[in-house]
Amino acid sequence: MPEFQTSPGMRDILPPESARWRRFVDVFAQTVESAGYGQVMSPLLEDLGVFQRIGDATDVVSKEMYDFVDKGGRHIALRPELTASICRAFVQHRPLAPWKIWYSGSMFRYEKPQRGRYRQFDQVGIEVLGADDPNLDVEVIALGWEFYRALGLQQVKLVLNSLGEPDDRARYVQALQTYFEANLDALSAESRVTLQKNPLRVLDSKREQDAALVAGAPRIAQFYSEKAASHFEAVQAGLTTLGIPFTVEPKLVRGLDYYRHTTFEYQGGTLDSAQNALGGGGRYDGLVESLGGPATAGVGFAMGLDRTLLACDDEGVFPAPSAAVDVFVVDTTGGAEALRITAELRAAGLRADRAYENRSMKSQMKAADRSGAVFAVIVGSNELEAGSVVVRPLRAEPAGPDTASGQVAVPRTDLTSHLTKAMS
Numbered sequence: 001m002p003e004f005q006t007s008p009g010m011r012d013i014l015p016p017e018s019a020r021w022r023r024f025v026d027v028f029a030q031t032v033e034s035a036g037y038g039q040v041m042s043p044l045l046e047d048l049g050v051f052q053r054i055g056d057a058t059d060v061v062s063k064e065m066y067d068f069v070d071k072g073g074r075h076i077a078l079r080p081e082l083t084a085s086i087c088r089a090f091v092q093h094r095p096l097a098p099w100k101i102w103y104s105g106s107m108f109r110y111e112k113p114q115r116g117r118y119r120q121f122d123q124v125g126i127e128v129l130g131a132d133d134p135n136l137d138v139e140v141i142a143l144g145w146e147f148y149r150a151l152g153l154q155q156v157k158l159v160l161n162s163l164g165e166p167d168d169r170a171r172y173v174q175a176l177q178t179y180f181e182a183n184l185d186a187l188s189a190e191s192r193v194t195l196q197k198n199p200l201r202v203l204d205s206k207r208e209q210d211a212a213l214v215a216g217a218p219r220i221a222q223f224y225s226e227k228a229a230s231h232f233e234a235v236q237a238g239l240t241t242l243g244i245p246f247t248v249e250p251k252l253v254r255g256l257d258y259y260r261h262t263t264f265e266y267q268g269g270t271l272d273s274a275q276n277a278l279g280g281g282g283r284y285d286g287l288v289e290s291l292g293g294p295a296t297a298g299v300g301f302a303m304g305l306d307r308t309l310l311a312c313d314d315e316g317v318f319p320a321p322s323a324a325v326d327v328f329v330v331d332t333t334g335g336a337e338a339l340r341i342t343a344e345l346r347a348a349g350l351r352a353d354r355a356y357e358n359r360s361m362k363s364q365m366k367a368a369d370r371s372g373a374v375f376a377v378i379v380g381s382n383e384l385e386a387g388s389v390v391v392r393p394l395r396a397e398p399a400g401p402d403t404a405s406g407q408v409a410v411p412r413t414d415l416t417s418h419l420t421k422a423m424s
Contacts, residue, residue, distance in 0.1 A: 009119025020320040025104045028124045031147045037102040042085040048075045050088050053290040064109040078108035086127045091293035097130020116307040127300035134231050137262040138238030140299050145244050152317030155269030161252040164228035172223045173199050186213050200253045219250045231261050258286035270314035279303030324372025325351040330364040331379045348416045387412050
């Protein structure tokens with residue numbers, strides 16, 4: 001057992017899985033940048049107050065943040081999410097609105113590790129600040145949908161709801177409070193605690209004891225103003241126009257005070273129903289103001305990388321890319337020629353590796369085979385004297401003019417063009 005290992009809920013991402021993570025972000029960037037979104041890179045550390053604006057009643061703030069006082073006496077926290085950081089950046093830098101941005105990176109929450117959930121976890125997401133238009137809600141939701149399709153996922157379900165205007169929401173919260181308090185004996189002990197903090201969060205309960213009571217709770221649609229109803233109808237119409245299927249789920253709420261109007265969630269059809277959320281988001285306001293900015297509407301989403309990759313594994317899509325190189329150079333003349341050849345091939349855009357420590361031909365050929373390379377380039381004393389190399393296929397044995405295995409001697413000066421043509 002090594003003396004030092006990763007902390008609980010943390011892990012090393014090794015190749016080739018690390019390449020899969022990078023490719024995941026690349027696909028996301030391609031999807032959202034096609035709609036005019038630019039990347040924001042936020043610091044891992046923020047003033048604690050930035051995240052306290054999320055709401056002291058949330059577990060993220062009250063229980064899960066990694067916060068500490070730094071050497072300068074500042075109370076700071078590792079970011080548990082990025083929406084608040086993006087709003088802080090908007091207030092600080094005052095970009096032109098609407099500000100359409102995307103992000104990726106690690107978040108930190110001190111919670112119980114479980115399948116698809118870690119204390120350090122990665123997300124990708126988008127935010128749009130400065131526009132209150134239902135068609136923007138549709139664009140945001142559609143980009144998430146397109147991203148899952150780009151990964152190859154087919155069993156993703158979109159669920160949708162609206163929290164209405166702030167006044168609608170306030171009336172609804174009061175109705176929930178009254179309803180659950182009238183049935184307090186039927187609620188689980190955990191939900192009774194949640195009720196005192198935020199009645200909306202009781203609707204999230206997956207406990208069997210709460211199921212009947214939650215199912216019979218008042219619905220938010222009963223409290224919509226005309227403006228709220230119109231906004232939600234426009235979002236549904238837009239998604240229908242784009243051919244994106246969705247289900248309206250009245251229990252889908254956001255427990256944070258600044259959410260309003262559209263809320264949505266992408267669910268993985270292959271994952272356990274209690275932990276099937278791949279990502280989600282909604283429309284919000286009040287957060288920019290709470291950080292010292294002007295009244296600013298916002299809408300966005302965040303997607304969990306780990307859960308999404310679990311769904312990809314379940315569906316057999318988006319595998320880790322091959323870490324194999326294109327060419328492996330075997331040099332038994334001291335290694336200088338391998339140094340020159342690999343540098344030339346890499347400069348030409350080919351992935352090339354080599355052996356070290358002047359190992360034997362047999363040892364180097366074993367390394368070439370393990371590398372996954374398509375071709376081996378072999379340089380011995382005879383080839384060096386003749387100004388040539390031997391190119392040997394490693395993954396197949398096509399018939400060739402010189403040998404039965406397809407091995408061919410190539411002038412040293414023609415090697416790069418020969419391999420470039422062969423690889424294409």
